[in-house]
Amino acid sequence: MIVVPAIDLRDGCCVQLRGGAFDDELVRLHDPVEVARSALVGTRAVEDVAWLAEIAATYPGRISLAVDVRGTRVTTHGWTSAGGPDQSEAIGAAIGLDLFQVVVTAVDVEGTRDGPDLALARTARGATDHRLGYAGGVGTAADLAALRACGVDAVVVGTALYTGAPGDGGLSEELLP
DSSP states (O other): OEEEEOOEEETTEEEEESTTOTTOEEEEESSOOOOOOOEEEOHHHHHOHHHHHHHHHHSTTOEEEEEEEETTEEEBTTTTBOOOOBHHHHHHTTTTSOOSEEEEEETTTTTTOSOOOHHHHHHHHHHOSSOEEEESSOOSHHHHHHHHHTTOOEEEEOHHHHHOOTTTTOHHHHHOO
8 A cells, every 4th residue: 555645735835734624724834845746636627527538638647536525525626615426426437537546535534533434435446446545534554454455555644644743653653764
């Protein structure tokens, strides 16, 4: 399993939000390192599948589709609009496209370290044959094992790396040398 550090930028700083709430910022780092080049796409890809197909054809195997989910519905526009399609519908729309991966984020548990939404991970795995990434609620190596058992290929980790302190059982202590 690949563990991907999450680096979210806001106002030129690296931030971690609890549950995607702009007024509940857990971490703010004032000197972010340049984020690795990628082509992670979310809102537009969910709202305009023809555009997603076009960009996937233009950059085969290099695009990651980001699907942010609150409950069972896709959220868009920075988690402010919850009127998106059902998670399976949004993920399934990418079947047949030459994507690098689909990454689902469990918005309800994002930034909590309270454990991943395993039901979402299983549903996402069943909805796509692409490589599957997951984000949200991961706090321990046991969470990684549970996600691996659900068929998840990569896990995005943010809060557990930013806030884990030696001796607290956080993921940073378990994974970093």
